[in-house]
Amino acid sequence: MDIVLDNLDLMGRALGYTLLFFVIAAVLSLTLGTVLAAMRVGPVSVLRRAAAAYVTLVRNTPLLVVLLFFRVAGPKVGLNFSFVDLQLGQWRINNIFAALVVGLSIYTAAFVCEALRSGINAVPLGQAEAARAIGLPFGGVMTQVVLPQAIRASVPPMASVQIALLKNTTVCGALGVVELFARMRSFTNNDPTQRVGIFIAFAALFVVLVLIVSFVANRLERRWRIA
Amino acid sequence: MSGAPSVLFDAPGPATVRRHRLYTVLALVVLAGALALVGWRLYVEGQFAYDQWEVFITPRFVEAILVDGVWVVLQMAAAAVVLSLAFGLVFGVAKLAESPLVRLPATYVVEFFRAVPVLLLMILIFFSYGVTRGDSGAYWSVVLALMLYNGSVLAEVVRAGILAVPKGQSEAGLAIGLARGRVTRLILLPQAVKIMLPSIISQCVVALKDTSLGYAVAAPGLVRLMSSIYQQFGNQFATLVVTAALYVLMCSALTLLATWVQRRYVGEKQALAISETAGTDAATGKVV
Numbered sequence: 001m002d003i004v005l006d007n008l009d010l011m012g013r014a015l016g017y018t019l020l021f022f023v024i025a026a027v028l029s030l031t032l033g034t035v036l037a038a039m040r041v042g043p044v045s046v047l048r049r050a051a052a053a054y055v056t057l058v059r060n061t062p063l064l065v066v067l068l069f070f071r072v073a074g075p076k077v078g079l080n081f082s083f084v085d086l087q088l089g090q091w092r093i094n095n096i097f098a099a100l101v102v103g104l105s106i107y108t109a110a111f112v113c114e115a116l117r118s119g120i121n122a123v124p125l126g127q128a129e130a131a132r133a134i135g136l137p138f139g140g141v142m143t144q145v146v147l148p149q150a151i152r153a154s155v156p157p158m159a160s161v162q163i164a165l166l167k168n169t170t171v172c173g174a175l176g177v178v179e180l181f182a183r184m185r186s187f188t189n190n191d192p193t194q195r196v197g198i199f200i201a202f203a204a205l206f207v208v209l210v211l212i213v214s215f216v217a218n219r220l221e222r223r224w225r226i227a
Numbered sequence: 228m229s230g231a232p233s234v235l236f237d238a239p240g241p242a243t244v245r246r247h248r249l250y251t252v253l254a255l256v257v258l259a260g261a262l263a264l265v266g267w268r269l270y271v272e273g274q275f276a277y278d279q280w281e282v283f284i285t286p287r288f289v290e291a292i293l294v295d296g297v298w299v300v301l302q303m304a305a306a307a308v309v310l311s312l313a314f315g316l317v318f319g320v321a322k323l324a325e326s327p328l329v330r331l332p333a334t335y336v337v338e339f340f341r342a343v344p345v346l347l348l349m350i351l352i353f354f355s356y357g358v359t360r361g362d363s364g365a366y367w368s369v370v371l372a373l374m375l376y377n378g379s380v381l382a383e384v385v386r387a388g389i390l391a392v393p394k395g396q397s398e399a400g401l402a403i404g405l406a407r408g409r410v411t412r413l414i415l416l417p418q419a420v421k422i423m424l425p426s427i428i429s430q431c432v433v434a435l436k437d438t439s440l441g442y443a444v445a446a447p448g449l450v451r452l453m454s455s456i457y458q459q460f461g462n463q464f465a466t467l468v469v470t471a472a473l474y475v476l477m478c479s480a481l482t483l484l485a486t487w488v489q490r491r492y493v494g495e496k497q498a499l500a501i502s503e504t505a506g507t508d509a510a511t512g513k514v515v
Contacts, residue, residue: 043236044250050258060432060478061471062439064450069471073463077272128235138236146235167344174346174443181346185443192354199351203343210342 001197003187013090014183015205020093021101021169021179026162028105033112040117043138051113058110063171067103071175074099100172104165111161119154120146152224159217163210180205269464279462283469288456296449297473303366303448304435307373311434312427314378319385320411333382340379346443348372353444365446369438377434384426388419421492428485432478439474449473 004011039051058066074080084098123146131145173181184202188195239247269275282288321333340348349372356371357364392415400410442450449470457466 041235043239043247044254046251046254046258050254056479057475060436060475060482062436062450062474064439064442065467065471065474068450068454069467072457073467076461076463077269077274132236141235167342170344170346171440171443174440181344181350181443184347185350188350188354192358195351195354199347202347203339206344206347207339207342 001194001201003191003194004198004201007187010183011201014178014180016091017097017177017179018166018169018209020097021104021172021177022166024101025104025108025165025169028101029108029112029165032105032109034116036109036113037116037120038142040113041120041142055110055113058107059114061107063104063107063168064174066107067100067171067175070099070103071096096176100175100177104168104172108161108165108168111164112158115154115157115161116150118157119150119152122153123149152221152226155217155221155224159214162217163213166209166213167206274464279460279465282456282460282462283465292449292452292469292473295447296452297477299366299447300435300438300449301477303370303373303438303441303446304431306370307377307434307438308431310370310374311376311378311381311430314374315381315383315385318378318382319389322382322386323389323411325407337379337382340375341383343376345372345376345437346440348375349440349444357444362447365441365444368444369441369446369448373434373437376437377430380430380433381427384423384430385419388423388426389415391422392418424492425485425489428481428488432481432485435477435481436474 036051036054039047040055042048070079081095081098081102084093084095086093127145127149128141131141136144169179170181173179173183173185178186180202184198187198191198273279283292318333318337321329322337324330324333349368352371353365353368357366357368360367389411396414396418397410400414401407405413438448439450441448442454445451453466453470457463460466
């Protein structure tokens with residue numbers, strides 16, 4: 001544990017990178033996932049099939065392989081994100097960071113799409129039928145009747161997806177950004193005798209982060225609950 | 228809602244059919260354009276050249292990929308699944324115990340391992356056990372880490388499965404004088420297995436995908452083998468396409484199996500929805 005307490009600045013920066021990965025990828029994956037879910041339930045069959053293919057393909061590929069695509073295969077074909085290079089004091093957001101964020105978002109979007117779709121499936125059949133009966137078109141059915149209920153129903157699975165994303169940011173640590181996992185590995189490597197203390201410190205940090213995300217989701221679910 | 232998209236909109240009339248046809252054409256153009264752009268980009272960078280893919284039709288390498296890659300990954304996943312089934316059975320039943328002395332520790336253990344990223348576990352185990360034992364040390368570090376994580380998820384599956392057995396079953400068992408342990412073992416578990424099977428197979432898919440994380444401790448497996456191939460031949464793109472395709476094939480096969488088992492043994496009843504992460508109640512999916 002001493003090695004952790006002596007290097008709190010390094011730990012803090014690692015935590016910062018983890019949170020950056022999480023927040024940016026969460027926003028991007030929610031956006032992309034919502035578009036995919038819209039395609040998936042919409043009336044245009046080409047888009048429906050394209051979204052279904054995307055979800056099947058991405059869900060069955062390990063995250064590490066998705067990240068490697070952007071990290072090592074991307075630069076080979078001119079996709080190197082070299083336009084991203086921010087330096088703020090000790091912080092550096094470079095092309096590696098950008099590639100990994102894109103990979104994480106692309107991977108998580110498939111699960112976001114499924115969470116939203118399960119929310120849409122949870123809305124009782126009569127709701128959509130009633131909406132159609134009063135003459136609403138597809139857009140109206142979705143925005144006025146189905147989605148407001150579906151979004152409420154999809155808060156728990158969405159929280160689960162985002163918690164998984166939080167844990168998945170550790171995979172980025174294996175590919176060249178020093179976030180919590182990479183920091184833990186280097187601490188452990190420097191002093192294997194303290195491995196248990198180091199593990200407990202980092203694991204506790206993750207447990208706290210998971211609890212925070214789950215707390216926020218819980219609050220949202222309660223605030224949005226109808227009656 | 229049944230998931231059939233047609234519930235959300237009426238059968239289209241002539242004007243809508245025309246509009247949808249327009250959307251379809253536009254969507255096709257955009258999708259085809261995007262694919263063509265990617266394809267052209269890959270072509271320009273020479274990714275379709277024979278030398279990029281040659282290694283994957285060379286018998287020596289195909290054999291290595293199948294034996295040292297696919298087979299090792301399958302073994303790893305199988306070992307992890309068997310061990311995590313045992314772990315999940317013990318902790319799932321313990322979570323349902325009457326005595327809080329058994330129930331609470333089991334609950335905390337399961338919640339802890341569901342909240343901690345599997346890579347952290349892997350590093351701890353690797354530096355405690357695997358680091359001096361070469362390849363087999365790294366291999367078992369991956370298997371044990373996957374056992375702890377997947378075992379915790381399976382503990383929730385077992386718990387939810389047992390709870391899904393109708394209450395009359397355990398009441399009837401108790402009424403004829405069986406002890407609680409025997410009720411669980413003789414009456415509840417055999418019926419719960421049927422309900423749990425699809426979830427267990429889905430968890431196999433997760434374990435199979437997570438074997439790739441062994442990369443972080445240089446464990447043997449498909450990704451380590453493939454990364455040595457692209458480091459030698461410089462064909463990163465082709466190698467990763469093959470890697471992804473192999474994983475997608477293995478996982479899709481398992482998913483198909485899960486669907487078939489669901490239909491064959493569980494019927495139209497809804498599958499157990501088990502949340503894979505901590506912070507959410509596994510049985511109901513509700514956020515806690």
